[in-house]
Every structure is written in C-alpha cells, then in structure tokens.
Amino acid sequence: MSILNLKNVLVADAITCTGVLALGLFALEPVATLLGLPVAIVSIGAWICLAAALPMFLAAAQKVPNAGLVKLIAVGNVGWVAASFAVVATFAGQMTGLGIVIVIAQAFAVLGFAILEWKGATPRLVAA
Helix, strand or coil: CCCHHHHHHHHHEEEEHHHHHHHHHHHHHHHHHHHCCCCCHHHHHHHHHHHHHHHHHHHHHCCCCCHHEEEEEEEEHHHHHHHHHHHHHHHHHCCCCCHHHHHHHHHHHHHHHHHHHHHCCCCCCCCC
C-alpha cells in the first residue's frame, strides 16, 4: 500500500470516528433510541471515538505515518470490533433490529480499516 493510500485510509477512519462522536454528542437520545441501546453506551462509544480519531489524524498528518502508531490504531480498531460484538451480545434483547444491523455492519467496516491500516504499516520485503 502506498503512503498516500495509507493516509487516505487513516483520514477516512478518523472522519468516521468524528461522525460517531458528533452523533453521540449532538443526537445522543435519538441515536440511543434508534439503536435500542442505553444512552450511556452510546455516549461512551462517542468519547472512545474522540480518543481514536486524534491519533488517526496525527498519523495521517505525518510525512510517513509512524508504523508503530498505525499498528496501535489498528489494534484499537480490533478492540472496537470486539466491543461492538460484546454490546450486541449483552444488549440484543433490548436493541432494535436496525440497531443490531448497524452495530454489526459498523464493526465489519472498522475491521476493514484495521486490516488496511495494519497492512499499510507493515513493511514489505522485496526480493532482489
């Protein structure tokens, strides 16, 4: 993956995190109702996204994104995926059908970001 592509992935990931943060801050009650989740869970997710977006924007702003930072971001994304499935497992009985679909779909999207970021941060050995 080129540096430009990695930066684009990081920016896209950071923008989606910022969007979740904005929804969690400015539409907390409607989002919680739409998903069928407690307000506290949606709020915690929003604040986690703030903490995640900052290093994503930082790495994307570097001339060459720091491989260690990008891998840390990818591992954090895998943690988010695990937490998303834990939320569904814990709250499925009260979640709306749409809420379950949204949480699972975004988990797979975040897993896609994690895979791309990890691959982008891993140097490739080129045979001579």
